[in-house]
Amino acid sequence: MVLACQNISKSFGTTPILNNVSFHVNDREKVAIVGINGAGKSTLFKIIMGQLTSDSGDVIFQKGIRVGYLAQHQDLSGERTIYEEVLSIKEDVIRMEENIRTLEHEMKNVTGEELERMLSSYTRLTHEFELKNGYAYKSEVIGVLKGLGFTEEDFDKQVASLSGGQKTRVALGKLLLSNPELILLDEPTNHLDMESIAWLETFLLNYNGAVVVIAHDRYFLNKVVSKVVELDNTKATVFEGNYTAYAAKKEQMRETMIRHYLNQQKEIKHQEEVIAKLRSFNREKSIKRAESREKMLDKMDRLDKPTTVNAEMHIALEPNITSGNDVLTVKGLKKSFGNLTLFNDLDFEIKRGEKVSIIGSNGTGKTTILKIINNIIAADGGEVKLGAKVHIGYYDQEHHVLDMNKTIFDEIQDEYPYLDNTKVRNVLASFLLLEMMCLS
Ligand SMILES: Nc1ncnc2c1ncn2[C@@H]1O[C@H](COP(=O)(O)OP(=O)(O)O)[C@@H](O)[C@H]1O
Ligand SMILES: [Mg+2]
Incomplete structure (x- = not known):
């Protein structure tokens, strides 16, 4: 076992967030933490990492274990480029490589006992270097960066200039390369495109340590985890199995709860009717009987109404003015950044009432299309025509608005x-x- 959380409780002010939360993580186990927004998932991670103190309970790590943590939000600053930032994780290997080079150099000028001595430290050092994957650390770094969706042109970009999502990907890359025995990831998939999510699935699945991950992407979780810890209403419930197993179990539990609740409601209603009837007779004997039934009813352990799945949103997007049938016409749209051409001859049309999705890998120009349509940046050519009485609502990726x-x-x-x-x-x-x- 690498981690045990025992009876962790935490309130913010008078609001209880976590109540006696217990679960454990075994060697190399992959575990999901799920729950609606605000359920306390990030709070739990912060408590595990010692960034927040719990009101009661214990967090116990296996002795000597290294833990890597990716927070939900982070800020990286400084002068380093993406490549330098991620490479910095391999500092010990880089230093070893330098030492080996120095030794090789020095050995040329010595003989006898001194050479013997140097040779033996050289052997030790190269062996250790090999164990740390020293001969391949650069390709390891490049593999992870590319897996997370960075292109080689990105490698030289300064970390400070990156968007929040890109910074998260850099931080994730550093974390994965540092190879800790336990990794905690708080919503790592939010900033990844489909390809990178698939890459991360495989990486984590084959990862030689334990992983605890918070995510809302059920396909991702289904591939990666074999245990689900659900936070709901301050309580934690542990489900063995992948996400599908969890969802099925959950649905079953819900149905049972609803059935019990409805049965009890029926019983309560029946008792109340009997009581009313008995009272209506208005005789001493019947009133006594009514009172005794009332007592029983009061003592009944009433089940809470099962909450309807409250993650379901009720949104009706009703435009306040009806537009013409042609909503948006894009013709021959062109955009390049330097010598990187995003698109050269882009045509599409959107008619009234259509719902359209733009998909593509990171960096292919999806956001750029939206920015051009919203007049935030200019195209290099082509036209964007809005139909009559069309108003645009724009929700941007980085919440600049x-x-x-x-x-x-x-x-x-x-x-x-x-x-x-x-x-x-x-x-x-x-x-x-x-x-x-x-x-x-
Ligand atoms: N430092 C804090 N002070 C007060 N309330 C907080 C603090 N951090 C989180 N909360 C509240 O605790 C609840 C759980 O938050 P969080 O752990 O971020 O949930 P999740 O990660 O599951 O979405 C939320 O209602 C949030 O507003
Ligand atoms: Mg969170």
């Missing part, structure tokens, strides 16, 4: 001053944001 100092409520109201408080609250509620709104 958000002011981090405003509350969620103000953010919406300042953007749409004509919405009254109730409308704003309704919009937020449909995105399941009401509770957060009250907190901020």
Whole structure:
């Protein structure tokens, strides 16, 4: 066993987040932590890593174990390039290589006993170097960077200039290359394209250590994990098996809970009817009987109504003006950055009511297309024609449109001053944001 969490509890103010959470992770085991937003998944990781203290409970690591942690949000700064940043993980191997080169050089000028001595440290050093994959560390670094979706042109970019998602990928690369016995990953797939997710699946599956991962991508989890820890309503439940097994078990439990609840409700209703009837007779004897049934009813352990799956959003996207049938026409669109050509002759049309998805690997120009349509950057050629009465709503990848100092409520109201408080609250509620709104 590499990690055990025992009865961990944590509240923020008066709000309980985790209540007696217990689970353990075996050698090389791959475990998922799942739960809706705000369930306390990131909080649990921070407690495991000692960045937050729990109110009670213990985190126990196997002795001498190395733990790698990818936080959900991070900031890398400094002058280093992507390649240098990731290569820095291999500092010990690089230093060994330098020592070996120096020794080789020095050995040319000595003889006898001294040479013997140097030769034996040389043998020891090269052996250790080999064990640490020293002869292949550069290709290992390049393999991971490419796996995470960086191209060779990216390698020389300065880390400080990268987007949040790219920084996360750099941090993930460093972590994977540092080869710890236990890896904790907080939503690593959020910033990866499909190819990189597939690469990460294989990497983690074959990883020679234990992995605990928070993710919402069920296909990814299904490939990687053999145990699921679910956080729900402050409680943790451990399910052995992959994600499909978890989902099936969960559905079964839910059905049972609903059945029990409905049966109990039926029984309560029946008792209440009998009681009302008995009381209506208005005789001493029948009132006594009614009272005794009432007592029983009061003592009954009432089941909570099973929560409907509250991760389901209820959003109706209703444009407030109906546009013409032609919504967007793009013809011969061209865009290059330096000598990197993203697209040369891009044509497409969107008609009223259509829902369109743009897919492609990282760096192929998906966001660029949206930015051109939204007039944030200019195309090199071609035309973008909006239809009559078309208004664009744009949700960008990096949330540049958000002011981090405003509350969620103000953010919406300042953007749409004509919405009254109730409308704003309704919009937020449909995105399941009401509770957060009250907190901020
Ligand atoms: N430092 C903090 N102070 C107060 N509340 C916090 C803090 N960190 C997280 N929370 C609250 O605790 C809850 C769980 O948060 P988090 O662990 O980030 O959830 P998850 O990662 O499952 O989405 C949320 O309601 C969040 O707003
Ligand atoms: Mg989180």
